[in-house]
Amino acid sequence: MAARLVPNVYPSLAGRTVVVTGGNTGIGAAICRAAGGQGCNVVIDFVGDDSPNARVIADVEKAGGRAIAVRADVTRVDDLQRLVDAAVDQFGRLDVWVNNAGVETRSSLLEATEAHYDLELGVNLKGAFFGAQVAAKRFIKQRSRGVIVNVSSVHEDWPMPGNAIYCCSKGGMRMLARNGAVELAGHGIRMVNVAPGAVRTPMNAATLDEPKLAEALEEAIPLGRVSSPDEIASVVLFAASDGASYLTAETITVDGGVSHESPGL
Template identity: 40%
Template sequence: MKLEGKVALVTGSSGGIGQGIAIRLAQEGASVVVNYRSNPEGAEETLSKVKAAGGKCHMAEGFCDNDRGYSIGADLGMLDDVRHLISQSIEHFGRLDILVNNAGIEKHADFWDVTEADYEAVMNVNFKGVFFATQAFVKYLLQEKKQGRIINISSVHEELPFPHFTAYCASKGALKMMTRNLAVELGGYGITINNVAPGAIETPINKKLLNDPEKLLPLLKNIPLGRLGQPNDVAAMVAFLASEDAGYITGSTFVVDGGLLWNYQEQ
């Protein structure tokens, strides 16, 4: 197990891609901090699967039904919550080695109809939260003179235009540049940072799409591999980047999209 003895925090891990990442890191031997904001049932499911995979657990903002868990309030759009999440994760396990910035939201609207509230909601979670979670983690690593891994879950839309989701695309573009900049700034301390950019991934949030052949079939035609991705397709890349095998990789984006980015045509 490549991550034995490591501790990983996965933000937004109550379902979908985040849940898949938490489970995969546990399978690789890591202890996992599970974070959620508004889905305690999903977080409980993640926790159960993490324990079944052999990983120790710590459930953020909620409950954990064994003495290895701890409760932390953590809305990734709130700076105090972000810092509290990092500090309490470290306090509980005594260390933190891997930060996976997975939590994210999107808002659909024509550009001219985007409200300030929707803009701020997207940017606060997708970029501000990532920025300051990473900052708090880096401060800890520098203080302890430790190396570490930062892995951001970005999107193909850090490169690919996505009409009616301009704030979302802007947040992912900002994440791309932050990753490149920090790779240079943090490399001398043995801290790596990379993005994983999923394409169309089959998760519960896509249920409406999955049940609508008129929308699903055109999308599949845009994917050279002919299928939607699965959470574990993304999680496998995260596990690799978190491991020593990826020790010489930093400042890069790894696209996990079945070829969608190079074949996409807006319908």
């Protein structure tokens, strides 16, 4: 499916400042582009390869937003705080924080190493937990009703044999949204998970680039196809918008029905 910009259907997001962790590739880049289409100011977090940054920034600006890229390792709290500071320094405030950065080693319980565990739990869960913390502290300081959106996975609730650490990390994100949202509700802060199923991203390239595996996956999805990153981005923006103002402590599953059909792929 060709990339597309989300139409400007969330007017409440115009002018708001959004931080997207893991924002220069995959679902993160789609979220940044879609936020640009809503007139947002976007802080694109990245670690490692900076070559996609110029293209994503150009796409955000072409769509009507503003953007900067900031190198920050989400496993380091000081780096997460640097993302907050960059948003405030460049755009004056922070309104939406998207915990999107994620990694996957596809390790089973018996095969997993301590290094695998530390990597996945560090990026997927520690990064989301402390990302939510630094964002929430900034919202409270601003006296504003901020939103935290966690890009989780169907595997926050659905086992995937052979991918034990990833499932544990996403299961932790499930409870982060529930517990964190209840704690923060009194400050007017919402926290919502968006849980994709199979998405056409670099993380899934090994499956999607193998015709037989890709065919088996698509056959297992009731809608008959893998999602595009843009389809996930549109749900993230809805969750962040005032259209979802009464939605918190919940997960929106966006999986084409796969978690209700397949035994796991």
